[in-house]
Amino acid sequence: MKLYAPHVGHLEALEELLTGSKDIYGIYMAGTPDYVGTGRTNLSSPGLEEIAEQTARAHEEDVKMEVVLNSSCMGGQHLTPEGYNRVNWYFTQLHNIGVDAVTVAEPYFIEMLSKDFDMEVVVSVLSFVDSPQKAEFYEQLGADTIVIDPVINRDFEKLEAIRDSVSCDLKLLVNEGCLYQCPFRYAHFNFFSHANGPGPKLNVLDDYYYYKCLSLRISDPQQLIKSPWIRPEDLKEYRHITDTFKIGGRTHFPNWILNNVQAYANESYDGNLMDLLDCPRDIRDLFYISNKELEGAINQWKQCGKVCNKCGYCKKLAEKIIKVYTAEGCGNILKPLKS
Numbered sequence: 001m002k003l004y005a006p007h008v009g010h011l012e013a014l015e016e017l018l019t020g021s022k023d024i025y026g027i028y029m030a031g032t033p034d035y036v037g038t039g040r041t042n043l044s045s046p047g048l049e050e051i052a053e054q055t056a057r058a059h060e061e062d063v064k065m066e067v068v069l070n071s072s073c074m075g076g077q078h079l080t081p082e083g084y085n086r087v088n089w090y091f092t093q094l095h096n097i098g099v100d101a102v103t104v105a106e107p108y109f110i111e112m113l114s115k116d117f118d119m120e121v122v123v124s125v126l127s128f129v130d131s132p133q134k135a136e137f138y139e140q141l142g143a144d145t146i147v148i149d150p151v152i153n154r155d156f157e158k159l160e161a162i163r164d165s166v167s168c169d170l171k172l173l174v175n176e177g178c179l180y181q182c183p184f185r186y187a188h189f190n191f192f193s194h195a196n197g198p199g200p201k202l203n204v205l206d207d208y209y210y211y212k213c214l215s216l217r218i219s220d221p222q223q224l225i226k227s228p229w230i231r232p233e234d235l236k237e238y239r240h241i242t243d244t245f246k247i248g249g250r251t252h253f254p255n256w257i258l259n260n261v262q263a264y265a266n267e268s269y270d271g272n273l274m275d276l277l278d279c280p281r282d283i284r285d286l287f288y289i290s291n292k293e294l295e296g297a298i299n300q301w302k303q304c305g306k307v308c309n310k311c312g313y314c315k316k317l318a319e320k321i322i323k324v325y326t327a328e329g330c331g332n333i334l335k336p337l338k339s
Helices: 011-020 048-060 081-097 107-116 132-141 156-165 185-195 208-219 222-226 232-238 254-266 297-302 313-321
Strands: 002-006 026-030 064-069 101-104 120-123 145-147 169-173 244-246 287-289 322-328 331-336
Touching: 002 254, 011 048, 011 254, 026 101, 048 064, 048 081, 081 107, 101 107, 107 120, 107 132, 132 145, 132 156, 185 208, 208 222, 222 287, 222 313, 232 254, 232 297, 313 322
Parallel strands: 002 026, 002 244, 026 064, 064 101, 101 120, 120 145, 145 169, 169 244
Antiparallel strands: 287 322, 322 331
16 A cells, blocks of 8 residues: 655654654645645645755655645636746756655646656646546646546546556555545645735635535534545555555645554554545544544445435544533533534
8 A cells, every 4th residue: 555644844743744654655745836826724834955955865765755746726827928937947946856746737748747757647636626527637647647637536437437448557545534525625736826826915815615515514413424525444445456655635734644554554543534634623623533433324325326315424423523612610511513
């Protein structure tokens, strides 16, 4: 099994990851946002010297280094002569440094990297590859690896169809904590791409999508069950599709990442599923979902038609196993979601 771990982007955190686990196959982190943005907030923006130092350090432990430049919108800058030259220069520097892989969402970059550079070309989840047809197109553009849109993590018919349609590698994001079929997904990542990419910088009042998504999950906790995460115990169900798995969460601390690495490497976790999910702390600290009580749920999801108003399985499961932390007296106690 090949586990890819997230990394915030500075050497101290990298050292913690490399010394904290021998189960990490690859590390991924954001690049410098002055050239290409990313789909997440940049807590650390390593320059080329820092990327070079950290790549060399990872290679000392036989760990791959992957740089994420997965802006979902460049505002057309990359198609101007100046924009092309700027991005091409940056890709050249990453290649010279010895970076193993570059993750992008822009189709133009996939073809550009494939033709001109000797680095693994990884198609981001922000390319939303959710069908064999899309996978075929991206492979034709030059993709070496496709990170499948987690929205189909529980749709085995589609996953198997994608596996049968392409020869490139596939990677699955295992701990996605976002809304299933989120209506804000495209707009939110476009916002991040501009807010965390090349200027001009946005002077926004607030992140509407973040707070809206947060409120929906708090007010309707069944959405936590519907989120397209994969339990550590269920990795075996995906082995015929891929043996490469990606842990999301490059804005988290190393101890949180290492806890995830251990859980997925051992394919077992005895605790709160929320501890593993890449979701806001406001949610993680509010709900308790016993991971072991989810045993067998994968069998329902493998044959589910994904028509929630007719099924109701996730709603019933949420009412049965989700507990809420409630502040009473001197500490927090757990109460059932439905009492």
